[in-house]
Amino acid sequence: MTKIDLRPALAKMLPYAPGEQPPPGKFIKLNTNENPYPPAPAVVSALQEAATGPLNRYPDPMANAFRRAAADALGLPGPEWVLAGNGSDDILTILVRGFVGEQEKLRLPYPSYILYRTLADIQAANWEQIHFLDGWHLPTHFTNADDDLRLVFLPNPNSPSGTVVAPEQISEIASALPCPLVVDEAYADFADSNCLDLVQKHDNLLVTRTFSKAYGLAGIRFGFLVAQPALINRLASIKDSYNCDYLSIVAATAAISQQDWLTEVVAKLKQTRQRMEQRLTEMDFHVTPSQANFVWAQHPQGQHQELYDFLKKNQILVRYMDFPDWGDGIRISVGTDQQIDACMMMIERFFQ
Amino acid sequence: MTKIDLRPALAKMLPYAPGEQPPPGKFIKLNTNENPYPPAPAVVSALQEAATGPLNRYPDPMANAFRRAAADALGLPGPEWVLAGNGSDDILTILVRGFVGEQEKLRLPYPSYILYRTLADIQAANWEQIHFLDGWHLPTHFTNADDDLRLVFLPNPNSPSGTVVAPEQISEIASALPCPLVVDEAYADFADSNCLDLVQKHDNLLVTRTFSKAYGLAGIRFGFLVAQPALINRLASIKDSYNCDYLSIVAATAAISQQDWLTEVVAKLKQTRQRMEQRLTEMDFHVTPSQANFVWAQHPQGQHQELYDFLKKNQILVRYMDFPDWGDGIRISVGTDQQIDACMMMIERFFQ
Incomplete structure (x- = not known):
């Protein structure tokens, strides 16, 4: 043991990897479930x-x-x-x-x-x-x-x-x-x-x-x-x-x-969520009905990692998640209507 | 053990008590070594x-x-x-x-x-x-x-x-x-x-x-x-x-x-520190020469707790510190010249 080793119990731990936080402006950011709208x-x-x-x-x-x-x-x-x-x-x-x-x-x-x-x-x-x-x-x-x-x-x-x-x-x-x-x-x-x-x-x-x-x-x-x-x-x-x-x-x-502001912005995000769920379903994704500000989607063809990479190359960040012993998929945060439309269009292009 | 007991090792610990934080304006606050001046x-x-x-x-x-x-x-x-x-x-x-x-x-x-x-x-x-x-x-x-x-x-x-x-x-x-x-x-x-x-x-x-x-x-x-x-x-x-x-x-x-702003404000506070050290020494305190923005002072008559109480009653907050097996004293943060003058005047009155 050197003088500066962390506790042995910590030496082997896998650090938590939060979603990527690129500098503002470069991406449509749909990966960490932030609210796309500014605060009240x-x-x-x-x-x-x-x-x-x-x-x-x-x-x-x-x-x-x-x-x-x-x-x-x-x-x-x-x-x-x-x-x-x-x-x-x-x-x-x-x-x-x-x-x-x-x-x-x-x-x-x-x-x-x-x-x-x-x-x-x-x-x-x-x-x-x-x-x-x-x-x-x-x-x-x-x-x-x-x-x-x-x-x-x-x-x-x-x-x-x-x-x-x-x-x-x-x-x-x-x-x-x-x-x-x-x-x-x-x-x-x-x-x-x-x-x-x-x-x-x-x-x-x-x-x-x-x-x-x-x-x-x-x-x-x-x-x-x-x-x-x-x-x-x-x-x-x-x-x-x-x-x-x-x-x-x-x-x-x-x-x-x-709270009135909150009710309004949540209603708006739920509408966009519904729109996204519908579009993803139309594209054959299995979509878990969500009560949050994101949607979990799995495609019968798989290729979730490839989809993530394709979207990222096109300046859209979503979250690719792979759970060992369980499966993988794509988690997409609810953005503005415009952001979600752009994301859905790009997903459509990926499967063409 | 009930369902909501903290870990046994924590049950007996003495929580750290930070210096009092009264609502702004009520006291001349010389107890937690804050800078009395606003930031740059x-x-x-x-x-x-x-x-x-x-x-x-x-x-x-x-x-x-x-x-x-x-x-x-x-x-x-x-x-x-x-x-x-x-x-x-x-x-x-x-x-x-x-x-x-x-x-x-x-x-x-x-x-x-x-x-x-x-x-x-x-x-x-x-x-x-x-x-x-x-x-x-x-x-x-x-x-x-x-x-x-x-x-x-x-x-x-x-x-x-x-x-x-x-x-x-x-x-x-x-x-x-x-x-x-x-x-x-x-x-x-x-x-x-x-x-x-x-x-x-x-x-x-x-x-x-x-x-x-x-x-x-x-x-x-x-x-x-x-x-x-x-x-x-x-x-x-x-x-x-x-x-x-x-x-x-x-x-x-x-x-x-x-850094220029910092140099200036530190110089100002050091001057006030020196002024405070001198006044305390004149009032017979034992003053430890300080390289920080506070001064540790012990009076041969003791009564530090009483002095603290007296100052508090007069809207001046300092820190009374009692270290078991060692001793007690008063720690006074360096405030503005005006704040320190007020504090010194009140200490003088305490000993009269």
């Missing part, structure tokens, strides 16, 4: 004002202004049900660090968000993947109470599928599990249901949310956790003291108060 | 422009614009020697997670920055405090090569003392240690020396920096690590993918290019 105008003006604010002072460690606004906007019992994070990735990290020790286990469905595995690896913990059944249902052993199980993740809507497990079933899963169940609702703003109400019923059901998708604020890094106050307090003690900066708190506080 | 005008205008930028897109995961600017401004061999973080606290967290496993050990001098212990606790790791000798020198056993030692922190300048260990001695310490030595240079912009050059000489010497102090940007949360490129790459694989947001990258990139 109220957010931009709040930020312009904040640029002359007290930047030389540390921000509020608990982001209380945001917590109050979030409780109001989402109808939560109070601000003490909210923990703010530097993106929901920060919240996920706090949860893994809080609950899962070395050699202990977290569980996730498969295929889903690969980052959960990376977080386990960084913690020198173990992870267990439970395969979805046909139709993106969860098998009963998803709730097995293994001795070393400390945390379960359930992205809902899931990625890459965009599918949703019904809240009633999630309530049953929370009751059956011996540990916290984290429902990762990064895409819930696009779905027909969510689990916010369930948090009051189950002290082990935790919901995470993000501003990176529907709110159009991936650039500011802000996410939050909704859970019962006793747990929020305990988790607050292991986060970085000042995990959220002053400007992102201002932006998120302004954004969550713009 | 170029930073504010860069942020105002960025408010209409691509906030809906994820930021550059590696903050390359900043890395290039930092390498230029600091004369580093290249951008690949820099890792950006969400405050230097984020960098410290990455380092502890990267190097120290459960039951393994990190070392810090005492008294110094208490957060290192908290980071060890969250990791379920051990920590060992080595007492400074008189005159804030390090004993030779600071470099003992214990079997379980994985990481050593050395804040330089140190807090609460504001004292500096000379680069020549730090070079010897790095050579002697069996593990990485992190020189936390949060306050180095105020000091007469720093260890940036040593990073090229020692692959186990790492330097952390922050924008929260001299740059007047505590609100944006930005810090960075300088280390050899191979190590930077490995550490990048365990950070949050998008740990730094778009706006803070813009602000830090603009700020680090303003």
